[in-house]
Amino acid sequence: MTYCMRSRDVTRWRRRRDDLGALSSWRRRTLELLEAATPPHPLDSGLSATIGLNEAYPGCRALRSRPPIFAVDDFLSADECARLRAAAEPMLHRSATAFSVSAIRTSASCEPPLAACVGLLRKVEALLPSVEASRCERPQVARYVRGEKYDEHLDGADPATDADAEAFFFGGGQRVATVLIYLNSVESGGCTRFGRLEPPLEVAPRRGMALVFFPGDRLGRLDGRCFHEATEAADTKWVCQTWVRQASMPEAVVTIARNLSS
Ligand SMILES: O=C(O)CCC(=O)C(=O)O
Secondary structure (H helix, E strand, C coil): CCCECCHHHHHHHHHHHHHHHHHHHHHHHHHHHHHHHCCCCCCCCCCCCCCCCCCCCCCEEEEECCCCEEEECCCCCHHHHHHHHHHHHHHCEECCEECECCCCECCEEECCCHHHCHHHHHHHHHHCCCCCHHHECCCEEEEECCCCCEEEECCCCCCCCCCCHHHHHCCCCCEEEEEEEECCCCCCECCEEECCCCCCEEECCCCCCEEEECCECCCCCECHHHCEEECCECCCEEEEEEEEECCCCHHHHHHHHHHHHC
């Protein structure tokens, strides 16, 4: 399995999948038109449908061009990191992969209250200008203590191999961007490692830094170069993940839009 999803999302999907059949083909057509109208990303002309990133965003630097992988230094302040950790800590439970707990992902995680994520979502919108917050999944926070890790995976779902891909796509489609923010710095261990790149890319957690990459393109095609893992933690490590989908998620539009305007 390459992704994680909450069981209440699956229930919701089963209830509404028939209603949304027509909508999905319409959405696919819209994405195809968008793709045809959009010039290639200057950093990666081979993958023309990657969503755009504002490279003028303060602290933004390219780590790789093929595939495009960016770091944004001080994306969150020390205070913002501390607040997210504090909001998440009482809610942590064993992280899941797809629909169950799995040995490949041994951290603890949760979805902190949306009120704690509003500033973060605004920054994601500024960094990825084509993305409205309604396309963002609810941010998650994960904590790894010594020895915990997340084995190699892609953040999206592959309909050819993942039995639950259709459920995963419900409402928003493929994951097209990952914004992974380190909520603390560590002395050693706990890197994010893209082991299929030549040479492999290993990113060490630095407080406030965001790592941005594109597991799928806007048409939902997965980018196998973006397989990555969280190597075993030595020191306790905290991250916050925000995943961007191809399209707005009907339920999220309401909750997130309300929170952003308050
Ligand atoms: O913690 C990390 O370094 C990576 C996390 C990750 O890959 C994920 O949550 O999908």
